[in-house]
Amino acid sequence: MTEGERKPSRPAALAALPLIILALVFGTLPMWTDDYWIRVWTGVAMWAGLAASWNIIGGYAGYISFGHVAFFGIGAYATAILMQPGYDWNFFLTLPVGVMIAGLFALVVGWPTLRLRGAYFAIATWALAEALAQIINTLDFTGGSFGLSTPGNPSTWFFYYAMLIATVVIYLLIFLLFERSRFGYKVKAVRDNEAAAQSLGINTTAVKLQAFMLSAALPAVLGGINAYWITFINPQSVLSGEITDQMVVMVLIGGLGHLWGPALGAGVLYLASTWLGAEYGGSTSYIAMIGALLALIILFLPDGLIGLAPRARGMKLIRKLLRPAGASVGDAPPGDRP
Amino acid sequence: MQLLIQTVIDGLLVGGLYVAISIGFSLAFGILDVVDFAVGEWVVLGGFAGVAAQTWLGIDPIIFLPAVFVIFALIGSLVAPLIYRVRTSRYARPALMALAFTFGIAMLARGTMLTTVGFDPRTVQTSLVSGTLTIGGVHMPWLRLAGFLFAIVTTALFMGFLFFTRTGLAVRAAAQNKRNASLMGIDVKRLSTIVYAIYAGLTAMAGVLIGAIYTFTAQVGPQYSLLAFFVVVMAGLGSIGGVLVAGLFLGMLQALVTVYIGADYTLAIVFGVLFIVLLVSPQGVLRRGLAA
Numbered sequence: 304m305t306e307g308e309r310k311p312s313r314p315a316a317l318a319a320l321p322l323i324i325l326a327l328v329f330g331t332l333p334m335w336t337d338d339y340w341i342r343v344w345t346g347v348a349m350w351a352g353l354a355a356s357w358n359i360i361g362g363y364a365g366y367i368s369f370g371h372v373a374f375f376g377i378g379a380y381a382t383a384i385l386m387q388p389g390y391d392w393n394f395f396l397t398l399p400v401g402v403m404i405a406g407l408f409a410l411v412v413g414w415p416t417l418r419l420r421g422a423y424f425a426i427a428t429w430a431l432a433e434a435l436a437q438i439i440n441t442l443d444f445t446g447g448s449f450g451l452s453t454p455g456n457p458s459t460w461f462f463y464y465a466m467l468i469a470t471v472v473i474y475l476l477i478f479l480l481f482e483r484s485r486f487g488y489k490v491k492a493v494r495d496n497e498a499a500a501q502s503l504g505i506n507t508t509a510v511k512l513q514a515f516m517l518s519a520a521l522p523a524v525l526g527g528i529n530a531y532w533i534t535f536i537n538p539q540s541v542l543s544g545e546i547t548d549q550m551v552v553m554v555l556i557g558g559l560g561h562l563w564g565p566a567l568g569a570g571v572l573y574l575a576s577t578w579l580g581a582e583y584g585g586s587t588s589y590i591a592m593i594g595a596l597l598a599l600i601i602l603f604l605p606d607g608l609i610g611l612a613p614r615a616r617g618m619k620l621i622r623k624l625l626r627p628a629g630a631s632v633g634d635a636p637p638g639d640r641p
Numbered sequence: 642m643q644l645l646i647q648t649v650i651d652g653l654l655v656g657g658l659y660v661a662i663s664i665g666f667s668l669a670f671g672i673l674d675v676v677d678f679a680v681g682e683w684v685v686l687g688g689f690a691g692v693a694a695q696t697w698l699g700i701d702p703i704i705f706l707p708a709v710f711v712i713f714a715l716i717g718s719l720v721a722p723l724i725y726r727v728r729t730s731r732y733a734r735p736a737l738m739a740l741a742f743t744f745g746i747a748m749l750a751r752g753t754m755l756t757t758v759g760f761d762p763r764t765v766q767t768s769l770v771s772g773t774l775t776i777g778g779v780h781m782p783w784l785r786l787a788g789f790l791f792a793i794v795t796t797a798l799f800m801g802f803l804f805f806t807r808t809g810l811a812v813r814a815a816a817q818n819k820r821n822a823s824l825m826g827i828d829v830k831r832l833s834t835i836v837y838a839i840y841a842g843l844t845a846m847a848g849v850l851i852g853a854i855y856t857f858t859a860q861v862g863p864q865y866s867l868l869a870f871f872v873v874v875m876a877g878l879g880s881i882g883g884v885l886v887a888g889l890f891l892g893m894l895q896a897l898v899t900v901y902i903g904a905d906y907t908l909a910i911v912f913g914v915l916f917i918v919l920l921v922s923p924q925g926v927l928r929r930g931l932a933a
Contacts (some may be wrong), residue, residue, distance in 0.1 A: 367740050
């Protein structure tokens with residue numbers, strides 16, 4: 304449960320207990336709630352997955368992507384286009400297509416920018432999302448600004464489980480790759496001190512690029528499921544910048560670079576916004592609210608909600624690594640790229 | 642041929658305004674070490690300030706420009722210490738946090754504008770400047786000429802401030818190396834507040850003029866941010882000379898794409914060019930910026 308630290312005194316079964324309870328609750332959810340709540344929790348699952356995938360590049364690799372909605376949108380459009388009458392693909396077969404295209408886009412954008420300062424990457428990803436929305440607006444086969452509809456769909460149960468399973472798989476992948484493997488240590492090493500990582504023989508650009516491609520491929524799956532679920536997509540709904548904004552905010556609320564941060568942030572924010580009745584696109588004050596929330600969290604609660612937990616040593620450790628004694632802003636340590 | 646010359650001239654005239662937006666932005670980056678995602682919002686807020694001056698106060702927006710500068714410099718001097726605080730904090734990855742912080746500020750500004758004025762397109766009306774200057778068949782609206790002139794004058798003043806005053810010297814020193822600058826007795830925090838205030842004021846003034854030339858809505862902030870980013874990346878982050886070249890080039894590129902290909906493809910083409918620049922020369926056109 305805690306970041307990369309196992310206390311031998313605590314039996315593994317006890318650590319897994321909350322997980323087992325969670326799995327039981329979510330696994331059986333549709334059997335004891337009504338349709339409305341199933342839909343809400345489908346949304347929570349989707350956002351938890353999106354935030355977690357953003358956390359790969361933002362939290363583990365230390366580069367901020369302001370265009371992550373592009374990959375979500377790519378997945379949504381790949382599914383919608385291939386399910387149009389005339390192509391009639393099976394829904395599950397469309398998901399890998401979206402993943403491949405998203406990964407390809409990530410490769411093309413990441414390759415020149417990931418070797419530079421983080422600011423360049425942030426700008427480039429943002430530009431990609433804006434440009435993609437504009438292009439899809441003008442093309443014919445994407446339905447232009449009007450959008451596309453996907454064929455009639457199965458029950459709410461189906462979507463709940465599809466979204467949940469996708470998100471759980473994303474989490475498992477992240478856990479295995481970033482908390483339990485050499486690759487994860489490499490990525491974190493590059494984040495914490497790039498020069499040192501390079502001197503140990505890590506190909507830093509390649510590692511960052513792999514992390515970014517993974518981070519981009521995962522939202523495409525969720526985008527595909529989402530397109531099938533809401534039956535109608537257009538550039539304003541699946542390529543709006545607010546989706547990215549929300550991902551970033553969720554990760555920061557929960558805890559940047561922490562395994563459970565994104566899920567916590569997504570749950571809290573999505574349920575809160577549902578409760579407030581602020582639906583996306585419907586309310587402009589929601590944008591202002593999210594913005595204010597983001598600024599306030601960064602000013603007063605930089606470690607997110609996870610940082611409030613009693614055993615949040617993971618973040619403390621990161622902070623110790625990142626701020627060598629006596630470092631000032633003027634000449635940031637080599638690993639710290641603005 | 643006639644059309645081509647006309648298009649290039651139109652583009653260059655608008656490019657002047659892009660230079661005005663980007664020069665302060667580039668310097669704010671140099672000294673605060675933060676890419677300000679709110680740059681486009683300052684432009685739009687400036688445009689709304691122009692509209693407000695005209696509808697509520699009955700003052701012509703062009704006369705109101707100095708007041709716009711003062712108002713936004715004040716707002717900027719309130720925001721700057723917060724950015725500075727985040728940037729120099731002891732958090733994990735202060736640089737990224739500061740990026741996300743300006744992003745939040747931009748969203749707050751955009752959401753507030755959308756909530757108060759909605760999605761209606763607006764223009765800044767001015768009666769001071771009207772008509773068209775025609776030289777050899779090329780039409781140049783006086784308004785655009787005035788905008789270009791304004792951009793040249795403010796940029797020149799700004800450069801004068803940077804290169805011929807003690808404070809300007811301090812700014813350039815701090816942009817090069819903050820630690821050494823503070824060892825020489827420069828108050829970097831105060832300086833970054835001054836720079837950010839000047840930048841916000843400049844950008845908002847340019848916003849009034851942009852609003853007089855183009856219609857704008859509360860949503861277009863990100864587009865102008867993107868244009869400013871383009872200029873600064875092409876110039877090389879922190880390079881002042883490159884901004885002049887890149888700003889004029891961007892204005893021209895935009896005009897050419899709009900006339901010969903279609904306005905819908907501007908962003909895509911701009912993105913493509915940006916991509917090639919990053920690939921070939923990440924330090925910018927003059928190879929003077931900071932990249933890695």
